[in-house]
Amino acid sequence: MAGIEVTALHKRYPDGTVAVEHVDLSIGDGELFVMLGPSGCGKTTTLRAIAGLERQTTGDIRIGDTLVNDLPPAERDIAMVFQFYALYPHLKTRDNLAFPLRAEGLPKSEVQERVAEAARLMRLGPLLDRRPRQLSGGEQQRVALARALVRRPRAFLMDEPLTNLDAELRADMRTEIKHLQGELGATMVYVTHDQVEAMSLGHRIAILNKGRVEQIGTPLEVYDRPASLFCAAFIGSPPMNLIEVEVADGKLRSQGGLALTPPPGLPRDRRLVAGVRPEALEVTEPGAERSVPARVVSAEWLGDEIIYVVDHSGQRDVRVRMPPTVRFAADAPVGLRHTGGTPAVYDVSTEELVA
């Protein structure tokens, strides 16, 4: 296994579209690194550049100590798992697994041994003699993972491997991938647009937007202190409430009077927005202590929780996560109270975290 260094990556296609503006990544040996972003943010292009399937316009890629800029994919010693599995349709599972090994020219006995090992790891025993079209989506993806495993590559690249599976299977495979990664101590770069996948899998997450890295951090860092308004709106379901605030009397105050504890080192004379997670707010009876008047617009009953959408003078659609026992009718006058700690504060003009 090896780490991966991406320095000043830039990719521009011949037709003029820029897929990756500027990306720097430093992925540790044995790390499960997730690249997260909306479609068209450059995450897949970055991954394909690491794989060698796309040649970057400028920038360097190192795998371990090797500069791989000019190496073809085959010589980079990496394995990739694709969204559409890409199992060779004319080959049985067994031969699909053996294929990369035969391409390397390994002796027959070794090929058999490694195929058996990968099949055991991914529990493919009964599927070995079937062809891809006789397998379900989940089975195909397990075969695709096994095919990546047999190579014993220096790193695994995963391009939205779970996107085509249904929800239940996706959760199972997520667990399986995480377990496998831990067991093998594998370096894994995982591309997804699904924040739940990113949060649950990643040791660290890179959030990409418009060909640039917006933030790199552990799932908790990314969740607690999104580095920009884009990250704040992208991570979390429902996402952070972005509330315009002013500094007054040592407090951050919204237009409607909601008071938040200000973080230290706030810049002066700038328009600020506080990012408040839905669970850092509380819907109360009207007039409760430290609450400001608000009105319930709608409520989403999710079983284990209720998401209230409330308006509070001038601030529309504030989302609040409440336990299912606390019930207010739609249109009811309520109180809104901040219960969390110091919020993240953003500069409106630069859209970046200021404190």
Added chain:
Amino acid sequence: MAVSVDEAVSTGPARDHTPPARRLGGRGRSVLEIALLTLLAVVMLFPVLWMIETSIKENRDVYAIPAKFFDFTVTLEHYKDVFVAPGGGRSALSVAFLNSVVVAGVSTLLATVLGVPAAWAYSRFAVKAKKDQLFFILSTRFMPPVVVVVPIFLMYRQVGLIDSKLGLILIYAAFNVPFTIWMMKGFVDEVPAEYEDAAMLDGYTRLQAFRLFTLPLLVPGIAATAVFALIFSWNEFVFATFLTSSDDVRTAPPAIAGLIGGTTTDWGLVAAASVVFALPVLVFAYLVRKHLIAGVTLGAVRR
């Protein structure tokens, strides 16, 4: 997606044989349908039938008035004349047929060998002004051959390609390459690029990946495309008439046309030559009919 491609290019029989649905009107309607279709078939196929009949009639039956439909003596004399010259040896027509085989075959091969990789490249790579390039390639087919035949005649005279099989092969290939690129691009688009990506990571070069994984999946498409190209080259008349003159080079269509006219026309020979000319394409199209249908309908339905 991968599954749908497998199905689309599957050479096996289609899986769902839905029984013909019973439509409104029931029996009366189907009788009318069959009657109309039979009438149409008779009208359409009568010339073909007459051609076949003429080809096996003796000359006095061919010219008999009133025409003889059934009570004529069957002879294969005309078919013999197609291949054997009156004094023995090869006939001019048989040479023309051989020329047709060579010209159509080689030009189709050339168009396929050039067109398939081009289609692959247009499908897989980001090319500058790709749409404009593809439109330009297609636009070469906009003009009817008659319009360009004179300039091409003059150019060919300059470079010495007049009255040569090579000249015909090149012009037919030039006409078939755009068609091949456009039709094959549709097929290549249907094959997921991930197969090649995976193969490249598994240790193959891009070209090996294309040859080992994409190409086998393209075979039905190539067959369909090649048959269309072959039919075009086999039937082509205008260029063949203008660009060739000697019997050694001339292909079958102008050679058959040349039988008509003069003082007398041997209609039996014309008919027999036409039957011989029509057969190879019919047989070939029949053999690859499944691929042809797949080729025409592939991509027509969004899956």
